[in-house]
Amino acid sequence: LAKTTQPISMDSYEGQEVNITCSHNNIATNDYITWYQQFPSQGPRFIIQGYKTKVTNEVASLFIPADRKSSTLSLPRVSLSDTAVYYCLVGDISNRGSTLGRLYFGRGTQLTVWP
Amino acid sequence: DVKVTQSSRYLVKRTGEKVFLECVQDMDHENMFWYRQDPGLGLRLIYFSYDVKMKEKGDIPEGYSVSREKKERFSLILESASTNQTSMYLCASRADRGGRPQHFGDGTRLSIL
Numbered sequence: 715l716a717k718t719t720q721p722i723s724m725d726s727y728e729g730q731e732v733n734i735t736c737s738h739n740n741i742a743t744n745d746y747i748t749w750y751q752q753f754p755s756q757g758p759r760f761i762i763q764g765y766k767t768k769v770t771n772e773v774a775s776l777f778i779p780a781d782r783k784s785s786t787l788s789l790p791r792v793s794l795s796d797t798a799v800y801y802c803l804v805g806d807i808s809n810r811g812s813t814l815g816r817l818y819f820g821r822g823t824q825l826t827v828w829p
Numbered sequence: 830d831v832k833v834t835q836s837s838r839y840l841v842k843r844t845g846e847k848v849f850l851e852c853v854q855d856m857d858h859e860n861m862f863w864y865r866q867d868p869g870l871g872l873r874l875i876y877f878s879y880d881v882k883m884k885e886k887g888d889i890p891e892g893y894s895v896s897r898e899k900k901e902r903f904s905l906i907l908e909s910a911s912t913n914q915t916s917m918y919l920c921a922s923r924a925d926r927g928g929r930p931q932h933f934g935d936g937t938r939l940s941i942l
Contacts, residue, residue, distance in 0.1 A: 748930060755935070755936070755938075756935050756936070757833070757919050757920075757921070757933030757934050757935050757936050758872070758919075758933050759933070760930040760931070760932065763930060801871075817874075817931060818874075819864075819871045819872035819873075820871050821869070821870075821871045822871065
């Protein structure tokens with residue numbers, strides 16, 4: 715299973731764009747990249763998921779280079795409410811793989827947004 | 830919207846008690862998961878189930894068991910609670926189709942005294 719490395723913490727100010735990079739050098743062919751957000755005393759919330767190139771939804775963008783050994787979560791114009799822990803996960807999310815869709819959560823990145 | 834409901838937000842039990850944590854999802858998901866979350870350790874998978882009456886051990890199954898009698902409900906059982914099982918417990922579910930994300934409940938903060 716691919717191990718991920720992401721910064722322990724990041725700081726930003728309201729209105730700025732925030733980019734959180736995750737390294738996953740051992741990513742396998744069938745692995746997808748998934749990002750979750752977690753607020754204190756709540757369960758993780760799915761943000762975005764991708765396999766290659768760029769994925770965008772109403773919340774964030776996910777940039778994945780051709781070699782897929784890293785990925786970058788981009789949050790446009792953050793606000794105070796974006797202060798949370800962000801997790802990068804890599805895994806075979808289909809049930810066809812031996813992992814049966816299991817996800818492995820690391821320690822995540824604590825993003826703090828200041829006024 | 831997917832709803833994963835955990836029966837209690839906070840629970841206090843005593844050492845040696847048998848503890849039941851309940852999780853219900855309303856989206857007819859085949860797969861369900863139990864994690865625990867501890868400071869500095871992230872989320873760790875205890876057990877998961879890919880269908881009714883099916884279960885698989887996760888990374889830290891010792892001291893726990895699970896039950897999946899109905900598709901919408903996945904129960905975590907602490908057979909004889911110990912203080913080192915004090916933690917935040919999170920339940921998740923997902924559809925059994927490739928590419929679907931896991932959806933989490935808001936957790937049960939369990940204290941064993």
